Amino acid sequence: MKEELLDCLIVGGGAAGLTAAVYMGRYKRRALVLDDDGSRLQCIPRTRNVPGFPDGIEGRELLQRMRAHAEKYGTRTVRTRVEQLRKRDDGTFEARSADGLWRARFVILATGARDVEPDIDGMEAAVQAGQVRYCPVCDGYETQGQRVAVLGRAGHGLRESLFVSTWARELTWLAMATQHEVDPAELARLREAGVRIAESPPHRIECGVDGVGVRVELQNGEVLEFDTLYPALGLEHACDLATALGARARDDGQLEVDAHQQTSIEGLYVAGDVAVDLNQIAVAAGHAAIAATAIHNRL
Numbered sequence: 001m002k003e004e005l006l007d008c009l010i011v012g013g014g015a016a017g018l019t020a021a022v023y024m025g026r027y028k029r030r031a032l033v034l035d036d037d038g039s040r041l042q043c044i045p046r047t048r049n050v051p052g053f054p055d056g057i058e059g060r061e062l063l064q065r066m067r068a069h070a071e072k073y074g075t076r077t078v079r080t081r082v083e084q085l086r087k088r089d090d091g092t093f094e095a096r097s098a099d100g101l102w103r104a105r106f107v108i109l110a111t112g113a114r115d116v117e118p119d120i121d122g123m124e125a126a127v128q129a130g131q132v133r134y135c136p137v138c139d140g141y142e143t144q145g146q147r148v149a150v151l152g153r154a155g156h157g158l159r160e161s162l163f164v165s166t167w168a169r170e171l172t173w174l175a176m177a178t179q180h181e182v183d184p185a186e187l188a189r190l191r192e193a194g195v196r197i198a199e200s201p202p203h204r205i206e207c208g209v210d211g212v213g214v215r216v217e218l219q220n221g222e223v224l225e226f227d228t229l230y231p232a233l234g235l236e237h238a239c240d241l242a243t244a245l246g247a248r249a250r251d252d253g254q255l256e257v258d259a260h261q262q263t264s265i266e267g268l269y270v271a272g273d274v275a276v277d278l279n280q281i282a283v284a285a286g287h288a289a290i291a292a293t294a295i296h297n298r299l
Contacts (some may be wrong), residue, residue: 002055004030004244005092005103005104005105006030006031006032006101006102006103006104006105006106007024007029007031007104007106007260007295007299008020008024008029008030008031008105008107008108008259008260008292008295009013009028009032009034009093009095009103009104009106009107009108010031010032010033010034010075010107010108010110011025011033011035011079011082011085011095011107011108011109011111012033012034012035012036012039012109012110012111012112012238012239012272013033013035013037013039013110013181013279013283014039014040014063014110014112014273014276014284015039015041015062015066015271015284015288016062016108016110016271016272016273016284016287016288017035017108017110017271017272018065018066018067018069018285018287018288019066019271019288019289019292020068020075020108020110020271020288021033021042021070021075021077021289022060022066022069022070022073023076023288023292023293023296024075024154024292024295025070025072025073025075027292027293027296028071028205029295029296029299030058031075032075032076032077032078032102032104033070033076033077033078034077034078034080034082034095034097034102034276035077035078035079035080036079036080036081036082037079038086038112039063039064039112040059040061040112040113040114040115040273041054041059041060041063041281042063043058043059043124043127044058044059044060044062044138044198045058045127045129045237046058047057047059047062047132047138047139047278047281048138048141048262049137049138049141049281050062050095050144050282051213051282052056054089056128059226062134062281064097067262068228073088073263074151078099078107079099080097080098080099080100081096081097081098081099082095082096082226082241083096083098084096084241084244085107085109085241085242086156086245087133087265087267087268088103091105091266091267092105092175093105093106093107095107096146096258101127104271105267105299106268106294106295106299107267107268108261108270108271108288108291108292109236109242109255109268109269109270109271109274110270110271110272110274110284110288111204111239111241111272111274112238112272112274112283113235113236113237113238113253113272113274113279114154114235114236114238115134115231115233115234115235116233116235116236117230117231117233117235118151118205118233119205119230120132120205120206120207121206121207121238122207122208123155123207125207126207126210126214126229127207127209128156128276129149129207129213130142130227130228131207131208131213131214131227132207132228132229132231133215133229133230134230134231135279135287136160136163136164136230136281137163137278137279137294138166139200139226140163140166140281140283141165141167141246143167143168143227144165144167144169144229145168145169145230146167146168146169146170146226146227146228147168147169147170147175147225147226147227147258148164148167148168148169148170148171148172148225148226148228148229148230149171149172149174149207149224149228149229149230150164150172150173150174150229150230150231150232151174151176151202151229151231151232152173152174152175152176152232152233153176153178153181154175154178154179154181155181155182156186156232156233156234157173157174157175157176157178157232158173158175158179158182158190159194159232160230160232161173161189161190161232162181162189162193162195164230165190165194165195167192170196171193171194171195171196172195172196172197172198172224172226173195173196173288174188174196174198174201174202174216175197175198175200175201175228176201176202177200179197182226186236198216198218198222198224200218200219200220200222201218201219202216202217202218202219203218203219204216204217205216205229206219207229212225213225213226213227213228213229214226214227214229215230216229219255235253235273235279236250236253237249237252237253237255237273237274237275238253238255239254239255239274241254242255242265242268242270243265243276245265245268246264246265247263247264247265247268248263248264253273253274254274254275254276254277255274255276256271256276257269257270257275257276259289259290260290260291260294261275261290261291261294262294267274269291269294269295270286270287270291271284271287271288271291272287272288275287279291284286
């Protein structure tokens with residue numbers, strides 16, 4: 001059992017958590033990162049919109065660099081999964097995992113989110129090959145001139161289709177038989193943008209078969225081929241540790257914060273994809289800088 005009272009406990013070791021670790025280390029504060037090694041950075045083949053890397057950088061390499069950066073300034077990481085976070089009567093926080101217990105004056109939650117994956121064999125290989133992509137904000141630029149499909153229901157799928165239409169040569173919305181649930185005016189916007197709407201739901205989706213990036217067999221028997229597929233099935237935000245304390249969250253699980261990234265729970269801050277904002281590496285780093293500095297100023 002760890003008895004030391006830390007200045008700050010950082011839960012999550014992705015872009016947000018490790019940026020917070022760098023700041024806390026440079027502020028000469030006693031901080032520790034608890035990380036279950038599940039950062040979505042590990043799934044990124046190459047990101048090209050992180051400042052300072054005009055030719056892009058692989059997600060795993062970026063994660064390694066950020067870990068080394070945090071270690072350089074003395075902020076350690078413990079590989080563990082936090083199972084419970086509670087606030088003590090004295091106002092401090094206590095985090096518990098199967099490996100121990102830690103106490104801190106403040107907490108930064110950087111637990112992130114997970115994409116809801118479609119049922120496709122070989123998803124990992126398809127993502128690494130760029131056949132399946134999850135973030136058009138990150139990599140829509142790379143789909144210029146391609147045949148692209150967006151897989152998603154009703155409003156979410158429609159909005160992502162409109163967004164991706166900026167780049168794709170041919171774009172099809174695989175609406176999963178939900179196109180009739182949206183406003184006809186919105187459907188008209190799609191058609192004006194040149195987006196095709198598949199009238200039949202997908203029956204089977206294959207990636208990298210017979211030299212085809214993505215092959216979709218519809219329930220009506222029609223077969224469509226694409227270079228890239230964007231699943232738009234939503235995100236699962238890892239907010240449970242915060243909401244168990246009573247922190248306010250939106251319906252999708254993103255935690256509400258103030259201007260300093262503090263939740264509705266005094267002393268509990270969040271950064272990255274689990275917070276209300278755009279899910280981007282640069283945004284996560286900004287959240288972490290704001291939260292870490294706010295905590296430093298309170299210590």
